[in-house]
Amino acid sequence: MHTNISRMKITISTLAVLLLVVGSLGALxxxxxxxxxxxxxxxxxxxLQVATTTSLxxxxxxxxxxxxxxxxxxxxxxxxxxxxxxxxxxxxxxxVDVITVHSKSRELxxxxxxxxxxxxxxxxxxxxxVGPEDDxxxxxxxxxxxAFQKLMEDGSASFVSRGDDSGTHSKEKAxxxxxxxxxxxxxxxxxxxxxxxxxxxxxxxxxxELEAYTLTDMGTYLAFKSDLELVPIVDEGGILLNxxxxxxxxxxxxxxxxxxxxxxxxxxxTSEEIQELIGDYGVEEYGMHLFTPCAGNEPG
Amino acid sequence: MSNNKPIIETTDLGQxxxxxxxxxxxxxxxxxxxxxxxxxxxxxxxxxxxxxxDLIDKPSQGKVYFNGTDVTESDRQRLDTRRxxxxxLQKPVxxxxxxxxxxxxxxxxxxxxxxxxxxxxxxxxxxxxMVDFHKRNARMLSGGEMQRVAIARxxxxxxxxxxxxxxxxxxxxxxxxxxxxxxxxxxxxxxxTIVMATHDMSQGQRLADxxxxxxxxxxxxxxxxxxxxxxPRNREMAKFxxxxxxINGVVVSSEDNVVTIGxxxxxxxxVSDCAVGEQxxxxxxxxxxxxxxxxxxxxxxxxxxxxxxxxxxxxPVARVEIDCxxxxxxxxxxxxxxxxxxxxxxxxxxxxxxxxxxxxxxG
Amino acid sequence: MTKAIELIVSLDPEVMQIAGRxxxxxxxSCAIATLIAIPLGSVIHFNSFRGKxxxxxxxxxxxxxxxxxxxxxxxxFISRAGPLGNLxxxxxxxxxxxxxxxxxxxxMMGLTISxxxxxxxxxxxxxxxxxxxxxxxxxxxxxxxxFAMLGAVIMGFGRAISEVGLSLxxxxxxxGFTRTLTTAISLETSKGELELSIALGIILLFIALVxxxxxxxxxxx
Numbered sequence: 001m002h003t004n005i006s007r008m009k010i011t012i013s014t015l016a017v018l019l020l021v022v023g024s025l026g027a028l029x030x031x032x033x034x035x036x037x038x039x040x041x042x043x044x045x046x047x048l049q050v051a052t053t054t055s056l057x058x059x060x061x062x063x064x065x066x067x068x069x070x071x072x073x074x075x076x077x078x079x080x081x082x083x084x085x086x087x088x089x090x091x092x093x094x095x096v097d098v099i100t101v102h103s104k105s106r107e108l109x110x111x112x113x114x115x116x117x118x119x120x121x122x123x124x125x126x127x128x129x130v131g132p133e134d135d136x137x138x139x140x141x142x143x144x145x146x147a148f149q150k151l152m153e154d155g156s157a158s159f160v161s162r163g164d165d166s167g168t169h170s171k172e173k174a175x176x177x178x179x180x181x182x183x184x185x186x187x188x189x190x191x192x193x194x195x196x197x198x199x200x201x202x203x204x205x206x207x208x209e210l211e212a213y214t215l216t217d218m219g220t221y222l223a224f225k226s227d228l229e230l231v232p233i234v235d236e237g238g239i240l241l242n243x244x245x246x247x248x249x250x251x252x253x254x255x256x257x258x259x260x261x262x263x264x265x266x267x268x269x270t271s272e273e274i275q276e277l278i279g280d281y282g283v284e285e286y287g288m289h290l291f292t293p294c295a296g297n298e299p300g
Numbered sequence: 301m302s303n304n305k306p307i308i309e310t311t312d313l314g315q316x317x318x319x320x321x322x323x324x325x326x327x328x329x330x331x332x333x334x335x336x337x338x339x340x341x342x343x344x345x346x347x348x349x350x351x352x353x354d355l356i357d358k359p360s361q362g363k364v365y366f367n368g369t370d371v372t373e374s375d376r377q378r379l380d381t382r383r384x385x386x387x388x389l390q391k392p393v394x395x396x397x398x399x400x401x402x403x404x405x406x407x408x409x410x411x412x413x414x415x416x417x418x419x420x421x422x423x424x425x426x427x428x429x430m431v432d433f434h435k436r437n438a439r440m441l442s443g444g445e446m447q448r449v450a451i452a453r454x455x456x457x458x459x460x461x462x463x464x465x466x467x468x469x470x471x472x473x474x475x476x477x478x479x480x481x482x483x484x485x486x487x488x489x490x491x492x493t494i495v496m497a498t499h500d501m502s503q504g505q506r507l508a509d510x511x512x513x514x515x516x517x518x519x520x521x522x523x524x525x526x527x528x529x530x531x532p533r534n535r536e537m538a539k540f541x542x543x544x545x546x547i548n549g550v551v552v553s554s555e556d557n558v559v560t561i562g563x564x565x566x567x568x569x570x571v572s573d574c575a576v577g578e579q580x581x582x583x584x585x586x587x588x589x590x591x592x593x594x595x596x597x598x599x600x601x602x603x604x605x606x607x608x609x610x611x612x613x614x615x616p617v618a619r620v621e622i623d624c625x626x627x628x629x630x631x632x633x634x635x636x637x638x639x640x641x642x643x644x645x646x647x648x649x650x651x652x653x654x655x656x657x658x659x660x661x662x663g
Numbered sequence: 664m665t666k667a668i669e670l671i672v673s674l675d676p677e678v679m680q681i682a683g684r685x686x687x688x689x690x691x692s693c694a695i696a697t698l699i700a701i702p703l704g705s706v707i708h709f710n711s712f713r714g715k716x717x718x719x720x721x722x723x724x725x726x727x728x729x730x731x732x733x734x735x736x737x738x739x740f741i742s743r744a745g746p747l748g749n750l751x752x753x754x755x756x757x758x759x760x761x762x763x764x765x766x767x768x769x770x771m772m773g774l775t776i777s778x779x780x781x782x783x784x785x786x787x788x789x790x791x792x793x794x795x796x797x798x799x800x801x802x803x804x805x806x807x808x809x810f811a812m813l814g815a816v817i818m819g820f821g822r823a824i825s826e827v828g829l830s831l832x833x834x835x836x837x838x839g840f841t842r843t844l845t846t847a848i849s850l851e852t853s854k855g856e857l858e859l860s861i862a863l864g865i866i867l868l869f870i871a872l873v874x875x876x877x878x879x880x881x882x883x884x
Contacts, residue, residue, distance in 0.1 A: 078840060385792075395803065
C-alpha cells in the first residue's frame with residue numbers, strides 16, 4: 001500500500017515535469033521553422049507571408065511552388081489561404097506581405113486605396129457553371145448571362161452560391177449584374193437560391209447533394225470531379241474569365257511589410273521558368289491545363 | 301494549580317449564526333489541568349462553543365481569555381494561542397497522506413525541525429499502538445483507527461488544552477473503549493487540560509471531573525457529577541440526565557424545609573426550600589423507587605399503590621411502569637422481579653424517600 | 664478507410680509532424696494555463712470578496728465560449744493593426760498558444776475552484792485547529808484537491824487539442840509551421856481528401872485517448 005503512495009507521488013511530479021518539458025519542446029519545435037531559415041526565430045525579415053485565394057491553394061499549386069521559392073531566396077514562405085475578401089482584409093491590416101487573388105475590380109480598388117503597390121496578373125483560367133447531367137433548367141449552350149436569366153425566371157432549379165465574399169462569389173455577382181439583376185433581388189428570389197457561406201469544395205459537394213447548379217473555378221472542380229455527379233453546363237463566355245494577380249502590400253500603408261521579398265515573389269511568379277511550370281501544372285494529374293500563364297499582362 | 305487564573309475563561313460569549321442565537325451569555329472558567337465535560341442534547345451548541353474556545357470562529361459577542369489574556373480579536377494572537385491548543389473534531393477527518401505525515405502536520409506547521417518531528421511522531425505512534433501503520437494512507441483506516449490518528453495528531457503538538465468533540469460518536473463499543481483508554485492515558489501522562497463535548501453521560505462520568513450543561517445555547521448549570529445528575533436546574537435538563545419521573549404539582553404546605561406537594565389526586569412529600577403556593581416539578585430518579593407486594597413500614601414518606609402497566613428488561617435491570625394515579629417508573633433487578641414475582645396487571649406498593657425527590661421550580 | 668489506416672501505419676512524416684505539433688501546442692498551452700489557473704483559481708477560492716459569486720458565474724459561462732470568439736479576440740489584439748501588432752505574433756505557433764491558453768483558462772480555473780470547493784470543510788477546520796496559518800491551510804487544501812485538479816488539466820488539454828476555429832484564425836494553417844491536426848482535417852475535408860482527414864481524425868482521437876488514459880489512471884490511484 002505505502003509503495004503505491006510513494007510511487008503515485010513520483011508519477012505526479014514526473015507528469016508535471018513531463019508536461020512542462022513537452023510544452024517547452026513544443027514551443028521550441030513550433031519556432032523551429034523560423035530558426036531553420038537564419039537561426040534567429042520569428043524575425044519578420046526572414047519570413048514572407050502570402051495570402052492566397054482558396055481556389056488557388058486547393059489546386060496544390062502553392063505546395064508545388066513554395067519549396068522552389070524558399071530555396072531560391074532563402075526565405076520561409078508562409079502560405080495562408082482564404083477567400084479573396086479575407087485576403088484583402090489581411091493585406092489591408094498588414095498581417096500579410098503579399099496577396100494572390102482573383103477579383104479584378106476589388107483589386108483595382110485595393111491598389112487605388114493605397115494598400116497595394118501594383119496589380120500584377122500572372123495566370124488565368126475560366127470559371128464554369130456546373131450542374132446535374134440532365135440539366136433540369138435547360139441552360140446548356142446559353143451564355144452565362146442568359147443562363148442566369150433563365151434560372152431566375154424559371155425559379156425551380158436550385159443554385160448554390162458561395163455567399164462568402166470570395167473571388168468566385170464576386171464573379172457570380174458580376175454575372176448577375178451583367179444579366180440585368182440587382183443582387184439583393186436575387187438573394188431574395190426564393191428557396192432555389194442557396195447561400196452556402198463555405199469554401200469551393202464544400203460548395204460543390206452541397207450542389208451535388210442538392211442536384212443544383214453552381215459557379216466554380218476549374219481547379220477545384222477538377223480536384224473534386226471524381227466524387228461528384230456534376231458536369232460542366234456553361235463554360236464559354238468572356239465574363240467567365242478568371243484572372244489571378246499578385247499584389248505586394250504597399251510599405252507606405254504598412255511600414256512593417258517585407259516589400260523586397262514581396263517583389264522577389266512577384267519576379268518569381270512572372271519569371272519565364274515559373275510561368276512555364278504554372279502552364280504545365282496539373283496536366284499529369286488531370287490531363288488538362290489548369291492555368292494559362294500571362295506574365296504581367298491582362299489577358300483577353 | 302499554582303496559577304490562580306483559569307486557563308480559559310469566557311465572558312458573556314455569544315454566537316449568532318444565520319440569524320439565530322446559537323450561543324448566549326456563556327460565562328465559563330476552565331481550570332488548569334481539569335477535565336471538563338460539556339453535556340447537552342444535540343443542537344444545544346456544544347460544537348459551536350468548542351469552536352469558539354479553539355478560536356476557530358470569532359464570537360459575535362463577548363470575550364475569550366487564555367491564561368488571563370484577551371485573545372478574542374487579534375488574528376496573530378488567535379493563531380499563536382490556537383497553536384497552544386488542539387481540537388479533535390467530531391467527524392474524524394484525516395488528510396489524504398500517510399499516518400506518519402498526518403501526525404507530523406501540526407509540528408511542521410509550527411516549524412519544528414525534521415529530526416524533532418521524527419522522534420515526536422515515533423513516540424506518539426508508539427503511544428497509540430500504531431507503529432506498524434506509519435506508512436499507510438490514513439484514508440484507508442477504519443473509523444476507530446482514524447479517530448486514534450486524529451487524537452494522536454492533536455496531542456503530537458503537546459497542547460496545553462485539548463478540546464474533544466464527541467470523540468466516540470459513531471464508533472463501535474470496542475473502538476469506543478480504545479479511545480477512552482487513550483484519553484485516560486493522555487490525562488495521566490500529560491496532565492493536559494481537557495474540554496470534551498459528549499452526550500454520553502456515562503462516558504462523561506468516567507472521564508471528567510466537572511460538567512457543564514448546555515441547553516438551547518445557554519449554560520444552565522456547572523459543577524460536579526452528583527449535583528448534575530441529581531439536582532438538575534430545569535425540566536429539560538432533568539430529562540436529559542435521565543430522570544424519568546417528573547410530576548407537576550404545587551406546594552401546599554411547608555415546614556422545616558419539608559414540603560407537601562399536591563399533584564392531581566395525590567400528595568408527595570419532599571425536602572425543599574420552596575414556599576407554599578409555588579408551581580413545581582417533582583423529580584424522582586427511577587432507581588430511587590422501591591417496590592413491594594405489601595405495605596412497607598419504612599422511613600420512606602411517600603407510598604403509592606397501583607397496577608403494573610408495563611414490564612421490560614435491559615440486561616439485569618427491569619423497568620417497571622406503574623399507574624398510581626400518575627405514571628411512576630421504577631428500576632429493580634431482574635432477580636427481584638422473579639422472586640416477588642412481578643407481572644403485568646399486578647398490584648404493587650411503590651415508595652421513595654422525601655430526600656429522593658428533587659424539586660424544580662416551574663417558571 | 665484502408666488508405667487512412669495505411670497512412671497511419673506508414674508513419675507518413677508530414678502526418679507525424681502535424682500530430683507532434685498538435686500535441687506540443689496543446690501541451691504547452693495546457694502547461695501555461697495550469698500555471699495560471701491553479702494559483703488564480705486558488706486565490707479566488709480562498710478569499711471572500713464582493714462579486715465573487717458573479718465572477719465564478721462568469722468563469723463558468725466562459726466554459727462554452729466558442730473558439731472562434733476567442734480567435735477573433737486574439738486576432739484583433741495581435742494583428743498588425745492591433746495594439747500588440749508590432750510583436751509580429753499573428754500566424755505563428757505563439758498565437759495559437761496564446762489563444763488556446765485563453766480558451767482553456769476559464770474551464771481550468773472553474774474546475775480548480777470546484778475541486779477546492781469539493782474538499783471537505785471539516786478538513787479546513789482540522790488544519791486550522793492544528794495550528795495552520797492561512798497559507799498552510801490553503802496549501803493543504805490544494806494538495807487534498809490534487810486529483811480533482813488533474814481532472815481540470817485533462818479537460819483543458821482535451822479542449823485545446825480538439826479546437827479548430829481558433830488555430831485556423833490566428834495560426835493560419837501554414838504548412839510546416841502552424842498546421843495542426845484539426846486545421847489539417849478542416850483543409851483536407853474541404854479539398855475532398857477524405858481518407859487523409861479520417862487518418863488525421865483517428866490520430867487525434869488516439870492522442871486524446873492516450874493522454875486521458877494516462878491522466879485518469881493517475882487520478883484513480
